[in-house]
Amino acid sequence: MDELYLDNIDEYVNDQDKIVTYKWLSLTLGVHVNTAKQMLFHYLDHKRKESSAQLNATYLVSGKFVDNGQTCHKVSVVKEDKLEDFKSKMSLIVSVHVYSVQKALLKDSGPLYSVDYDAVKDNMKNCSRYSAIRCASAVPVCSPELQQTREIQQSPTPEPENKKPGMNGEANLASKPSTKPQRGIMGMFANKSAPKNQDGGKDVKPEQKEDAPVVDLHKGKPDVKANPMTNFFGSQAAKKVVKTVEEAAQSSFSAERQRQTSPPEEKPAAAVELPKDTKKDSRSKTKRLVDSDSEEEKMDKKKRRRIKKPEPDSSDEDVIPDSPQRMETREPSWSPKKKVESVSHSHQGNSEMKTRKRRRVLKSRTFLDDEGCIVTEKGYESESYSEAEDDVQAAKRAPRNPVAAKLSSSTKPDEKRSHKKTSANANKGTKQASIMGFFQKK
Amino acid sequence: MTTLTRQDLNFGQVVADILCEFLEVAIHLILYVREVYPSGIFQKRKKYNVPVQMSCHPELNQYIQDTLYCVKPLIEKNDAEKVAVVIMDKEHHPVERFVFEISQPPLLSISSDTLLSHVEQLLRAFILKISVCDAVLNNNPPGCSFTVLVHTRDAATRNMEKVQVIKDFPWIVADEQEVHMQEPRLIPLKTMTSDIVKMQLYVEERAQKT
16 A cells, blocks of 8 residues: 555644544545554554654454453453553453554543544444445335335325315316316326326327427326426427417416326426425415415416407407406407417416416406496406416506506506517507497497 | 524523533543543543543532633623633642633524534534643643633623622632743644634643743
């Protein structure tokens, strides 16, 4: 072996005034304990020959000792000056090796323990890495795996319970054909967690055209599945097409379902919730979505409904069976809001994936008052939502003003949020829509 | 992360408790290592998860405890700059001085949950260093005694007088003879820095002890 270790030990002993035990040396230098013992012996021998500095050493002696007729195996740490005396008393000496080298004359063995204490504590998990004592059957249990299996067993039971109220709430509102297959999927989700993953993957696959092959491969791998979802949203940012948005809405809806049901799929939900929070517990997330009244959720809901509207009825902005007044509100700003939503969809790709929940949303109702002016009132109504926030905000911002003021106020936030081109279109669109709305009311 | 000020007396008391506990162990260990008293009165006890030597003699123990009881209020208010354990020869001239310089940051910030275990590790290193300090020090003459000196900031001794009345343990201003050491040699032993306290230990040794 090279001579560098001699300098190392010399530095520890003379410069730093440390007590160098063989165990500490083996952990510090990363060598086997027998190598460390030999190093200490060579160093001691070298220094004694040089007779440069006063060094003290302790030795570990193990062997058979006869005490009052009884033979026992004795292992002792003895000082150098008492070594020969102790060895003579042993009936059989099994091993003698250097235990420690230090400059100080130790009065007791306490510091020897203190020296090894921190070194062993730092290497607690592999303190026997360099040890000569081996046992093949002594294998530690892998605790992370244990914890994971426990978590997987615990988490599926509360999730189906939470999902059911959400399903019921959304089933009431769902009158679109697009929701029906999703409800079927929800039924599949309600059964088991493992099949849910697969079903969710299948459901997502036809809707997510870009990621279909990717999702197929990633069944049952929630972490990897998160990436297709986020990639999907990232790709969505490049596309500003209504149909794509609709697909995103549907896929996000199904993805939400999937997320709610499969406990390991935390990352897609986390990606969705990125604008709000990054809660990893999907169960708590669904609860929060149910209870919250945030603008993001309003925007999600408004956006989603608006996406569906163009197909059945192009003239109406939002067809909501329980709130016909809201339709009127939607009409004036239908086209700009659509563009706003598409732009906002690009901006907030993450927030598309919302769970369908009922929530109280601040809605604007436009009506004709006694003087013949169109008045817009704001009020809270419970609605289902699943889309991004911009649309809701565009609707929400309508104040209690005549139409023109309302248009200007609604377009201002639009300008802030969307691109300049889109805002110009929004301005033109809102003005035309308001005129149409005025005529229709009469 | 919590940031506490000096006015938060609870935390100041905690720090003072930790330091006084440590100083008690350190004083006992210094007396053992420097052979101020015969080793027969010491027994092995456990502190900071390592074996330390503590005295069994009741009057010695009481003396050390009373000393630190009076020092504790000074440490609480960060008035104690240094606590020195001075070993004197028969003529009451200091031969060795173990100086603990203590300073506490004005804003105590608890930055981690492992703060106290980290502090314990640092104090353990101090204990270990005291155990092996005889490698760098010369032997003391026989018949030595010891005393504890406290260097305070400003006029903090007025506060101490109140404690003296309660405890009936008089503190007096140290004589020049006890403070001044001829030809001192400075040997640094250990330094520690933590969120709650900064401490360094060094030894001033007289060049010629006998």
